[in-house]
Amino acid sequence: MSAVYRVDLDAFARNLHRVREAVAPAAHMLVVKDDAYAHGLEPIVTRAVAEGVHWFGAFDVATGAEVRRIAGPDARIFVWLIGGSDDLLDGVAADLDLGIGDEALLHDLAGLRLDRPARVHLKIDTGLHRNGIRPERWDAALERTAALVAEGRAELEGIWSHISEASDADDDAARALFLAAREAAHEADLSPRFSHLAASAAGFARGEFREDLVRVGAFSYGIRPAGGPSEGELGIEPIAGLTATVTAVDAAGVHLDLGSLHGLPSSLGGRFDVDTPEGPRRVEAIGPTAAVLAPWTGAAPGDEIAVFGRGALYGVTDLAELIGTIGEEIALRVSPVVPRAFVVANA
Numbered sequence: 544m545s546a547v548y549r550v551d552l553d554a555f556a557r558n559l560h561r562v563r564e565a566v567a568p569a570a571h572m573l574v575v576k577d578d579a580y581a582h583g584l585e586p587i588v589t590r591a592v593a594e595g596v597h598w599f600g601a602f603d604v605a606t607g608a609e610v611r612r613i614a615g616p617d618a619r620i621f622v623w624l625i626g627g628s629d630d631l632l633d634g635v636a637a638d639l640d641l642g643i644g645d646e647a648l649l650h651d652l653a654g655l656r657l658d659r660p661a662r663v664h665l666k667i668d669t670g671l672h673r674n675g676i677r678p679e680r681w682d683a684a685l686e687r688t689a690a691l692v693a694e695g696r697a698e699l700e701g702i703w704s705h706i707s708e709a710s711d712a713d714d715d716a717a718r719a720l721f722l723a724a725r726e727a728a729h730e731a732d733l734s735p736r737f738s739h740l741a742a743s744a745a746g747f748a749r750g751e752f753r754e755d756l757v758r759v760g761a762f763s764y765g766i767r768p769a770g771g772p773s774e775g776e777l778g779i780e781p782i783a784g785l786t787a788t789v790t791a792v793d794a795a796g797v798h799l800d801l802g803s804l805h806g807l808p809s810s811l812g813g814r815f816d817v818d819t820p821e822g823p824r825r826v827e828a829i830g831p832t833a834a835v836l837a838p839w840t841g842a843a844p845g846d847e848i849a850v851f852g853r854g855a856l857y858g859v860t861d862l863a864e865l866i867g868t869i870g871e872e873i874a875l876r877v878s879p880v881v882p883r884a885f886v887v888a889n890a
C-alpha cells in the first residue's frame with residue numbers, strides 16, 4: 544500500500560463546534576477553497592451541513608455550484624472570484640452570494656437577463672489591494688448598486704473586506720475604513736444585512752472584528768497560525784495526517800513511499816522526526832515521492848509510519864515553521880491523487 548491521507552471527520556466536527564462557540568454570536572462561514580484545504584470538498588461539506596453549518600465560502604463560482612449540489616438548497620454559499628458575465632449568470636443560477644470587488648461587474652450586471660436578483664456583497668478595499676473597490680470609488684459603486692437594486696436586478700446582502708491579520712494596527716486601520724464604507728451605504732439608503740471582514744485569526748482573537756459572519760478556513764481544519772498560539776490554546780485539533788508505508792530497508796536507511804506530494808520541500812530533509820516502534824527517528828532525506836528515515840531494528844517493508852499531521856510528531860504548521868512558510872502551504876502539497884481515507888470513530 545502506498546501513502547494515505549487520513550481525515551478524521553469527528554475531529555473536524557469538534558473543530559466546527561469550537562469555531563462556532565469562539566465566533567458567536569456571529570455565524571461561522573466555513574471556507575472550503577482549494578478542495579477544502581486539500582481535505583476533500585464533498586465529505587467536508589457533507590459533514591459540515593450535518594453539524595449545522597449554514598454558510599460556506601467557496602472562492603470561485605464553479606466550486607460554489609459544487610457546494611450547492613452537495614449542501615442542498617438551504618445553504619448560503621459565498622464566492623468572491625468572479626470573472627465576468629458568465630460567472631455572474633452561473634452564480635445567480637446556482638443561488639450563490641456574490642462578492643463583488645470590481646465596479647466593472649456592476650456594469651456587467653446591469654446588462655444581464657436574470658431570473659432573480661443577484662445577491663451582492665460589495666467589497667471595500669481596506670488596504671490589501673488584492674481586489675475590492677477603492678475608498679475613492681466607493682460612493683460611485685454605491686450609486687450604481689442602488690440603481691441595480693431599484694431595477695430589481697440586485698439585492699445588497701452584504702458589505703465585506705479582507706484584512707491582513709498581520710498586525711493589530713493595520714487591522715484597526717482597515718476596520719475604520721470598513722465601518723466608514725458601511726456608514727456610507729446606510730446614508731445611501733442601502734442596508735446590507737451582513738457585514739464580514741475577519742478570517743480565522745482575527746475572528747478568534749478580536750471580538751470587534753466578528754460582525755455578522757466570520758470566514759474561517761484554517762482553524763476549522765485544525766491548522767494553527769505559524770508563530771502564533773498552539774492548537775491547545777485555540778481549542779482546535781489537526782484533522783488530517785499523512786501515513787506512509789516502508790518500501791525497503793537497506794544500508795542507506797528505511798525508505799518510505801510518500802505518495803504524490805506536490806514537492807514537499809526537500810529542505811525539510813534532516814529537520815524533523817517521525818515516531819517508530821523504537822522511538823523517534825530523523826527524516827534524513829525527502830524527495831518528490833519518497834523519504835529516507837534513520838534506521839531502527841525490526842523495520843520492515845509494509846510498516847506504516849505517520850509522517851505529519853494528526854497522529855504524527857509534527858503538524859503541518861510545525862513543518863512550515865522550519866522553512867518559514869505557513870501550514871496551509873504544507874497541507875496543500877498533498878496532491879489529490881493521494882488516496883483520502885475518511886475516519887468516523889463511531890461508524
Ligand SMILES: *Cc1c(COP(=O)(O)O)cnc(C)c1O
Pocket residue numbers: 574576623705741742743744758759760761762
Ligand atoms: C482564505 C480566505 C479566508 C479564510 O482564511 P483562514 O485564515 O484560512 O481562516 C477568508 N476570507 C477570504 C477572502 C479568503 O480568501
